[in-house]
Amino acid sequence: MGERCGNYCGVVCINGSCPMALRDEFMERGYDIVHNCDECIHYRGCDDCYFADKPDLCEPHFINYHVKED
Numbered sequence: 001m002g003e004r005c006g007n008y009c010g011v012v013c014i015n016g017s018c019p020m021a022l023r024d025e026f027m028e029r030g031y032d033i034v035h036n037c038d039e040c041i042h043y044r045g046c047d048d049c050y051f052a053d054k055p056d057l058c059e060p061h062f063i064n065y066h067v068k069e070d
Contacts, residue, residue, distance in 0.1 A: 003062040004038055009050040012042040 012018055019026065019034045019042070026033045034040050051058040 004043060005045065005049070005060045005062055007051060007059055007061060008037070008043065008045065010042060010044055010048045014050065
């Protein structure tokens with residue numbers, strides 16, 4: 001999907017509904033799972049990032065995620 005900030009921490013990351021954090025539960029229930037943060041549909045970049053308005057904490061670095069093809 002491309003580059004995403006490695007320090008991103010959006011609302012979904014911390015409100016208890018992060019797909020990566022719930023991955024095991026999603027698998028048990030037969031839901032689609034994400035394999036890494038690049039696949040997360042909730043990523044909104046700086047728009048909802050906790051660190052965006054905190055320049056002393058915001059240290060953006062971008063990661064190229066590579067999804068492993070089967």
